[in-house]
Amino acid sequence: MDQFYYGDNVDKWVNFKLALTQAFVFCNGVGNPLDMRNVRERVWKPALEAMGMSYRRPYETRHTAATLWLAAGEAPEWIARQMGHTTTKMLFAVYSRFVPNLTRQDGSAFEKLLAKSRLEGEQL
Secondary structure (H helix, E strand, O other), X not given: OOOOOOOOOHHHHXXXXXXXXXXXXXXXXXXXEOOHHHHHHHHHHHHHHHOOOOXXXXXXXXXXXXXXXXXXXXXXXXXXXXXXXXXXXXXXXXXXXXXXXXXXXXXXXXXXXXXXXXXXXXXX
């Protein structure tokens, strides 16, 4: 990595290299985890205010994401992986009740199939 040029500020380059060796995805300039109180007060709350939204914990965005993904028809297995779950059990237990029945897949499709077969004289 030493072949990359990071400008004239050697301290920033050293801190950048240090951050690359840390286990944190989001870290400060010296590789330590972010101070969540600082992020909440300086970034999160002002962003919500700018959008005209009432306060909600950042953690709640995970529930919003899962619900929107399910409503959009994303694969439950993929959503479960994004949420950090090893199976879809938790996903369906917690989030499925919030998904509107946009496709009417509530048993009525089977009823329609039976009605259609009766009208056309088909046997299933």
